[in-house]
Amino acid sequence: MTPDWNALHAAINALTPIPDTEWEAFKQLAAPLNLARHEHFIRAGETGQHIALCLSGLLRLYYTTPDGDEFNKSFCVRHEFIASYSSLLTDAPSFFSIQALTDSELLLIRFRDFRALYDRHTCWERLGRLVAEQLFVKKEIRERELLLLPAEARYLLFLERYGRLAAHIPLYHVASYLGITPVALSRIRRKITRKGSPAS
Amino acid sequence: MTPDWNALHAAINALTPIPDTEWEAFKQLAAPLNLARHEHFIRAGETGQHIALCLSGLLRLYYTTPDGDEFNKSFCVRHEFIASYSSLLTDAPSFFSIQALTDSELLLIRFRDFRALYDRHTCWERLGRLVAEQLFVKKEIRERELLLLPAEARYLLFLERYGRLAAHIPLYHVASYLGITPVALSRIRRKITRKGSPAS
Structure with missing residues (x-):
C-alpha cells in the first residue's frame, strides 16, 4: 500500500495548515499497518504506545465487562485518528479494545514521536489541540444522545x-x-x- | 473579592509554564463574577460566549429531558475550567445548563479573547491542548464507570x-x-x- 499522502495532507490541512517541511517530517514518522478483519489494534489492559490514522476500512472501540459482555463505544472511519487516547495521555493500561471490522489500512506513529513534534513547530501543538477538542465534542454529543434521545x-x-x-x-x-x-x-x-x- | 492570582498562576503553571508577561495579559482579560447558590452560569439553549475559572464554590452541569427530568453530567470545583465547551467550539446552543450549588466565585473570560491568546504565544496553545485533553480523559473515565462499574x-x-x-x-x-x-x-x-x- 502506498498511502495517498496528498489526500491525507489535505484532510489535516483542513483542520490547520501544516507547512510542507513539517509534513515531510511527519511522513518520516509514519509506517503503514494493515489490519485484517477482526484483528486488534490494541486490547484492553495493554498500555498504548501508538496513534494511527485510518486510511481505509472501519474499526470499533469497545469495552468488555467482567462478565465478558461487550459495549461498543465508537467507530473509526477514513482519515480519523485511532488511539486509546486516555491510555497514551495517562500512560495507563487501556480500558478498551480497538478492532478492525473490515480489512483496514492504517498509518502507525509512535505517540512519543508525535508528541515531540509539539516542541518542533506550533502547527502540531495546534493540531493536537484541535484533535483533542474534536474528540471531546464527539464524546459530549454521544453522552447527550444516550441520556436524552x-x-x-x-x-x-x-x-x-x-x-x-x-x-x-x-x-x-x-x-x-x-x-x-x-x-x-x-x-x-x-x-x-x-x-x-x-x-x- | 480579590482573586488569589498567585494560587491560580501556580495551578495553571502546574499544567504548563506561563511566562509572567503572558500572565499579565491573561489577567487583563478576566473579570470577577459571583454566583449566588442556584444561580446559572449558562442555561441549555443559550450559546456560550464565556469560559470561567472556579475560584471557590461548587457547580453542576446538567441536562434536562423534554419531560423536565434532570441528569447531572458533572461537577466543577476550585481551579477547574467552567464552560459549555462544545457550545463554544461549535458556536451552537448549549445542550446543558451550569448552575452554582453553593455561592461561587468565578473569573470570567470571553472565549473570543481567550482564543486570541493562541496566536499570541505558544504557551496558550499548549494550555488549550492540555485542558481539552484533560476534559476528554475525564469524560472517557466517566463513560467507562457508567458502562462497567x-x-x-x-x-x-x-x-x-x-x-x-x-x-x-x-x-x-x-x-x-x-x-x-x-x-x-x-x-x-x-x-x-x-x-x-x-x-x-
Whole structure:
C-alpha cells in the first residue's frame, strides 16, 4: 500500500495548515499497518504506545465487562485518528479494545514521536489541540444522545453518520453502540421500514 | 473579592509554564463574577460566549429531558475550567445548563479573547491542548464507570473525588450523577454505613 499522502495532507490541512517541511517530517514518522478483519489494534489492559490514522476500512472501540459482555463505544472511519487516547495521555493500561471490522489500512506513529513534534513547530501543538477538542465534542454529543434521545432517534443518527459503512457493521454491534438489545434494534428497524424512511 | 492570582498562576503553571508577561495579559482579560447558590452560569439553549475559572464554590452541569427530568453530567470545583465547551467550539446552543450549588466565585473570560491568546504565544496553545485533553480523559473515565462499574463502586469513587464538597450536594443530585434513583442511592448508603466504610 502506498498511502495517498496528498489526500491525507489535505484532510489535516483542513483542520490547520501544516507547512510542507513539517509534513515531510511527519511522513518520516509514519509506517503503514494493515489490519485484517477482526484483528486488534490494541486490547484492553495493554498500555498504548501508538496513534494511527485510518486510511481505509472501519474499526470499533469497545469495552468488555467482567462478565465478558461487550459495549461498543465508537467507530473509526477514513482519515480519523485511532488511539486509546486516555491510555497514551495517562500512560495507563487501556480500558478498551480497538478492532478492525473490515480489512483496514492504517498509518502507525509512535505517540512519543508525535508528541515531540509539539516542541518542533506550533502547527502540531495546534493540531493536537484541535484533535483533542474534536474528540471531546464527539464524546459530549454521544453522552447527550444516550441520556436524552430515544433509541429510534439514536439509530437514525447512527445511519446518517456512518452511512454506507453501516452495512458492514453486524447488527449486534450496532445495538451495543446504541445501548439497546439486538431484539429492540430489530423492532426499530421493522418500524422504520414500514414508515419508508432512509433505512428501508 | 480579590482573586488569589498567585494560587491560580501556580495551578495553571502546574499544567504548563506561563511566562509572567503572558500572565499579565491573561489577567487583563478576566473579570470577577459571583454566583449566588442556584444561580446559572449558562442555561441549555443559550450559546456560550464565556469560559470561567472556579475560584471557590461548587457547580453542576446538567441536562434536562423534554419531560423536565434532570441528569447531572458533572461537577466543577476550585481551579477547574467552567464552560459549555462544545457550545463554544461549535458556536451552537448549549445542550446543558451550569448552575452554582453553593455561592461561587468565578473569573470570567470571553472565549473570543481567550482564543486570541493562541496566536499570541505558544504557551496558550499548549494550555488549550492540555485542558481539552484533560476534559476528554475525564469524560472517557466517566463513560467507562457508567458502562462497567456497579452503582456502589461509582458512589465510592464520587466520594473520593469530591470529598468534603459531597456534603453540599443534595442526594437527588448525586443519584442523578450516578445514573440511579434516589431510593437506590439510599440503599447503597445504608449498606456502606453498615460496613463502616469511609462514608459512615
